[in-house]
Amino acid sequence: MITKKLRLAILSSTLLVSAESSAGTIKLFSDRQFFTLGTGISITDDYENSNYHTVMSDSEMSAVLGETTYFTYGGNIADYNNIIPGFGVDGGHSYCSLCYGSFRLSFDNTSLISAGGIYGLGMDITVNYGAIPFYKYTANITFGDGYISSFELPYVVPNYPAYPIYQFWGITSDLGIHSIDLISYSSSGVDRTFLHIDNLTIAASPVPVPPLFVLILTGISMHVLVARRRKTQEKMWSASSPHKAMQNTAKILSLRI
Numbered sequence: 001m002i003t004k005k006l007r008l009a010i011l012s013s014t015l016l017v018s019a020e021s022s023a024g025t026i027k028l029f030s031d032r033q034f035f036t037l038g039t040g041i042s043i044t045d046d047y048e049n050s051n052y053h054t055v056m057s058d059s060e061m062s063a064v065l066g067e068t069t070y071f072t073y074g075g076n077i078a079d080y081n082n083i084i085p086g087f088g089v090d091g092g093h094s095y096c097s098l099c100y101g102s103f104r105l106s107f108d109n110t111s112l113i114s115a116g117g118i119y120g121l122g123m124d125i126t127v128n129y130g131a132i133p134f135y136k137y138t139a140n141i142t143f144g145d146g147y148i149s150s151f152e153l154p155y156v157v158p159n160y161p162a163y164p165i166y167q168f169w170g171i172t173s174d175l176g177i178h179s180i181d182l183i184s185y186s187s188s189g190v191d192r193t194f195l196h197i198d199n200l201t202i203a204a205s206p207v208p209v210p211p212l213f214v215l216i217l218t219g220i221s222m223h224v225l226v227a228r229r230r231k232t233q234e235k236m237w238s239a240s241s242p243h244k245a246m247q248n249t250a251k252i253l254s255l256r257i
Helices: 004-015 032-037 058-063 211-240 242-256
Strands: 016-021 024-029 042-045 069-073 102-106 118-130 138-143 148-152 167-183 193-203
Touching: 024 032, 032 118, 032 167, 032 193, 058 069, 167 193
Parallel strands: none
Antiparallel strands: 016 024, 024 167, 042 193, 069 102, 102 167, 118 167, 118 193, 138 148, 138 167
């Protein structure tokens, strides 16, 4: 029989993967809640801002929130590859680079930059599939120290016309994430691949608990423990004192009389 602790351990292993690499400690997430718990202050773009339009240039796209720099390549339209279609989570908008082109998201100018980049990056992927089964987009991440690594993204088949069907993908690194390239398997021909993302989240590292605060909490806990122990000892002493014993004897004698 699988114990509760073992079930929780198995579940955690499917939601978070941690590894040491040239980019420091990297953690991958498939659950937004776990990602949120492992990061600090964050900014999420749900692509519902009124300044977004159906077709936009890289500079126009980057200027809406000013936290992420968009650069598209591999599409057919020069500098106007950014598309804000439907197909988002809960039936809202999403983002794609002509929906089959490669693109780069950079974090040079974000308000959350630290150690050469952001600490965490997450997104809901509503579409990631190809005309030929299992062809899909992959992610190349450049970390704060210049190290580049490739990562698999979840394969998500669109559920036309009903939405949403999506999967969360997130990553954190203590060396910072400078940029992410989302690479299309092919932007032409019968093997063309498609990608839609929503709720793009950039995050700072979690704020550590100050040592002084830890000492204060420890002191309070010790004070409460001592007070409870003293109260227990007083009750025990009162119950075993000679005066109490005489009172109990008197009660027994009165009952006999």
